[in-house]
Amino acid sequence: MQIIGYVFIIIAFARLLAECFERLGYPSFLGEITAGMILSAVLIDMPRGEMVLLAELGLFFLMISAGLEVTPEELHYAGKKTLPLYAITYAAMFLVTLPFTGWAVSSDNIIVAAILSTASAPIVLRLKRFFGDDFLHVALSYAVISEVMSLFIVYMMVRIHETPGDYTPIITSILKDAIFIGGIMYLNYIIGIQHKVWITMTLRRLKSDEAVFGLFMVFSTSLAFVSEEIGMHFSIGGFLAGLMMHSDLVGTKQYDRLITIVSGVTYGIFAPIFFAWRGLNFETELSLTVLEFFLVVYFIRLLLSAAVVRHRDVPTSLVRGAGIASFGVLGLLVGEIGYVSGVLSEHMYAMASLACILGIVASATLGRAVNHYWIRLAETAY
Incomplete structure (x- = not known):
């Protein structure tokens, strides 16, 4: 009952602030993170x-x-554009971190560069009405690739830290990861060709939405278990399960069933707890150096992203760049994993954490500013 009480307080307060932030034009998860920061001083x-x-x-x-x-x-098509962009962004962020680590190359640079190269999928979805549906899949693809890569990089650095000088376990782990992901993608391809009709007809015979959700949870938890066992983060298995359950494979009706239930469970219960927990564990330091670090990082990321994904008009290019340069809450988790594992220093962890939060706010604010500009432009034209 004690745990249920804490869960109730966290969800209720997180959703309250989420609604407040939504009314101000900002993503709800910023309110949930803020709720966690406030509750950290209360729920001792x-x-x-x-x-x-x-x-x-x-x-x-x-x-x-x-x-x-x-x-x-869509991921395959958009990945052709986003993978080079991610590589360029990661290289730029790696170079940016060097002055702040005394020009010394270490795990700090490698992990913080991965954190600073991420994009936030919720911010991308919020800005899609500004840069259009044609660019949405590219921006989402970048967000997914950057998040998966940041988890992969931090776990690689943890493994190197655990077995210094012995790279055999690391190479073995990378091969396992590649075989696992490649096998899942190949299985999805084979099923989509040979068994799509059978899967769709079988799911149609199920009498309840809960049955579809139950089967999907068995499938996703199985992939998560395998993902964790071979040394990847368990959430990557969940992502692969969601990636396979597209409407072309399971049918539009079953897909809509799944989306409805998963969205309700995710954003109604578990997402507020996750974001509030990130706020509860948020650690940073406020200084001129930290603010200078963020300003340099965000300015470079915004210009780089806007230039690579540019559009014929400047406002759209800026919003596209803001979507790509929106950092992400997952960066807080990656930083926490690195810090707890001893491969990320406290100073760089604090700087990267604050950059994640300020980057999300900056991109959302830029999106609102462009929206206001477009509304005024439309009114003037009218």
Whole structure:
């Protein structure tokens, strides 16, 4: 009952602030993170072990939702554009971190560059009406690729830290990861060709939405278990499960069933806990150096992204750049994993954490400013 009480307080307060932020024109998860920051000073005796489990379930469902937003074909097509952009962005962020680490190359630069290269899928979805549906899949693809890569990079650095000088386990782990992801994609291709009709007809015979959701949860948790066992983060298995369950494979009706239930469970229960937990564990430092770090990072990312994904008009190019340069809450988790594992220094962890939050706010604010500009332009034309 004590845990249920804490969960109730966190969800209620997180959703209250989420609604306030939505009314101000900002993403709801910023309100949920803020709620966690405020509650960190109040819920001192909270049982942290149980809350960690619920927060991890929140990440699991968020990655499933991200997978359901795109199809393998869209990810493959958009990946041709976003992979080079991610490589350029990562290289730029790596160079930016060097002056702040005394020009010394270490795990700090590698991990922080990965954190600073991410994009926020919720921000991308919020800005889609500004840069159009044709660019949405590209921006979502970048968000997914950057989040998966940041998790992969931090776990690689943890493994190198655990077995210094011995790269055999790392190479073996990379091969396992490649075989697992490649096998899942190949299975999806084969099923889509040979068994799509059978799967669609079988799911249509199910009498309830809960049955479809139950089968999907068995499938997604199985992939998450395998993903964790081979050394990847369990949430990547959830993302792959969502990626496979596209409407072309399971049918539009079953897909809509799944989206409805997953969205309700994710954004009604587990996502508020995950975001509030990130706020509860938020650590940073406020100084001129930290603010200078963020301003340099965001300015470079925005200009770089806007230039690569430019449009014929400047406002659209800026919003596209803001969508790509929206950082992401997952960066807070990656930073926490690196810091707890001893491969990320406290100073760089604090700087990267604040950059994640300020980057999300900056991109959302830029989107609102462009929206206001377009409204005034339309009114003037009218």
